[in-house]
Amino acid sequence: MLLLEQLLDEVRAGRLRVPRFQRPYVWHPHQMLDLYDSIERGYPIGSILVWETSRSLPTLDRVAGIEVPPAPDGPVAYLLDGHQRLSTLFGTLVHRPEPAGTGRDRQWWIYRTLGAPDQRDLLFQHWGKHAPPADLLPMQAVLRTVDFLAHARRLARDPTTAGNSDALVDEAEQVAQRIKAYKIPVIRLFGGDLEHAVEAFSRVNSSGRQISPDQMVSALTYQAEHDETLTDRIASIRESIADSGFGDVAAEPVFQTIVAITGEDDVQGARWTALADRVGKTLDGVVAQAEVALHRAVRFLRYEAGVPVAWLVPYPQQLVLLGLFFHHRPDPDGAQGRALVRWFWSTSWSTVFVGGNAFQLRRALHQMRAFANGKAELSLQGQYAQPLPDRFDTEDGRVRAFLLWELNHFGQRYGLDGEPIELVDLLARSGPAAYRRIVTGTRDAANIANRIVLPTPPGASVRDALRNLPLKLLRPVTVSHGIPPAALAQLLADHRDGFIRERTAALVGLEQGFIQEIGGEDLTWDTTPEDGS
Incomplete structure (x- = not known):
């Protein structure tokens, strides 16, 4: 003491x-x-x-x-x-x-x-x-x-x-x-080497916070002659991705991409001390390669897969796998690019990465490495497209997949003045808060079909703003936001439950058609009831 x-x-x-x-x-x-x-x-x-x-x-x-x-x-x-x-x-x-x-x-x-x-x-x-x-x-x-x-x-x-x-x-x-x-109280560790000190910290630190894998490897690979740690380099990569306009990505998928590039398939639970020993002297080169690969992955997401900002990526594992692919195949041909787009959308709708399944990720890394090296195709067999969630929860990867589909399907949105909305800037600036509720006072108000990206004047609700639009603007504005005529009729009549019901049915039908087009016979629908019975 x-x-x-x-x-x-x-x-x-x-x-x-x-x-x-x-x-x-x-x-x-x-x-x-x-x-x-x-x-x-x-x-x-x-x-x-x-x-x-x-x-x-x-x-x-x-x-x-x-x-x-x-x-x-x-x-x-x-x-x-x-x-x-x-x-x-x-x-x-x-x-x-x-x-x-x-x-x-x-x-x-x-x-x-x-x-x-x-x-x-x-x-x-x-x-x-x-x-x-x-x-x-x-x-x-x-x-x-x-x-x-x-x-x-x-x-x-x-x-x-x-x-x-x-x-x-x-x-x-x-x-x-x-x-x-x-x-x-001061707990003192005497002598030994850095590996044992870091291991002791990971086991007995008083705060109850386990040292993260990237922090552990950063400590174990620290070299006195270098100014930057692995943690510093990861932060720098994240900043450079954010500066590209894509927004903030978490440290974990960046670290996991670095680990995957070293040849590891178990990027979540590898033996970190052994990994640090194996890559210690070559870590700088691996990190530099990972940064280049991640920037290629981000360009693919933005311009090929249609993901405008980082927070809309359904699962962080997708970024890791794309980073691994572009490390091995910096310039894919057209067929590989189309296969990657299909894979991205299919894994966004399925449960393959739900809950951070370690086995599924190891298998996916092995398959992606083989695909990048021309030794295998990307198979979607065994994947099941999940139904559209009822609630708007952007922590849910399936919800983010829906939002991405909607952004790409409806394209240009128009504001209350009939002018185009700068959608990407708004999503980057406001995040999930950009999605506003249309109607309130109904038990289904939290439904995902009850959200659109439409700025309104202070104090004005989205519902009232839409209902008060001039006739010449009403149809083009609402159609641009994915509100079909049947749903609009319910909204104008102030039938709020009917509005949500009609819009949900229209969106589900459109999204299912796109899923079927992308996934074909390989991606099947999960018909298990939500209660699991």
Whole structure:
């Protein structure tokens, strides 16, 4: 056990260091405040896991934006678990050169409300507008006697607190004492190598968060002569894909693509230490190849498969498999391209990737590698197209498949003024929120057929906006959004359930026709009732 102040002194002296392979600081303001609330109430905040070794590892030269000195000679402790908590405490308790509430560092200024009538409330807050009132005790002053005394004098002089300054100073001293006396358990690993340290972290880290495979391989393949970790490179790939206009893709499929390119079929549960040993020296080349392949996969999705933005990809495994294909076959011929389009749509409608089935993914990787190398065809046998879901839930891959089909089938959409809607920009900017409910006040309001992409003026519902359209615009606007005449008649008559029923029937029929056209005899319909009976 170490006193909180002792732990921060270790960081300030450079003896406790944050390895560069650690994930960056990602905590939100409310998490920072919750941490302080737990400390003041004496609740445990978890242990800190450190690895003490004479081995030299590249580390961060700044923690929470504060410069730390180089490591001293001799053994050094490397932080394996607790980065978010330690950075929060270091960044908010240690004196910062920048004034409170200015610049990018304002998140590190946390205050404790003094004199609150109900001590059960959350008493900590951020303040970044202007000079804080006197009854807010800055955490920056807690460990520095000079700053604490200065704040006590301010309480005595400020007209808003002078009459109650003695009580407020007493409360501030109690707060400071609770923080100074707070002890944090420190688990120390001595000696050994980085592989064993990372394995220990993955088993016993106090936060309960298992280290992700990409973080583990990033740690195990870290090379001192390189500035970037695997985690850095994955972040860079994600940024470059986002910059292309496709939007954000998750780290996991990028990492899995890198693993697949190394020749692995088990990209979800490989023996990461063995993989790191096998590809350690060649990892830079593999990552570079993966970046090129993923950009080719993204171009295919956008311009061949009709996926305008990343969040509409039904399953992340599809991106991994396409990345693997374009690594082996950078310039496919027309027949291969058409086969890939057919495969993409078929796997979007089926359950082959639902739930992250590891066996199905291993088999799909093996088949895709063989297809790319001209040794096999992409078979769709055994795949079953799932029916259209009732509810609009964009976490459901089958819902995203429907949205993609609808985007491609209806093409250009028109706004209330009869002008074309910049659909891709709207979807990229607003995400799923771009899909608005048409009618409300019905039990089927959550139905997927009750959503369209149609901006309206503030305060205007989609239903009212459509019903109030001039006759010359009514038909072309509604048809462009996939509202057939029978459904429109129900909407104009304010028969809301009838509208949803008619539009659902029309959309289901159109989508089933497209599925049959794409899948042919290989992709069959799942006729199992939804209740599984």
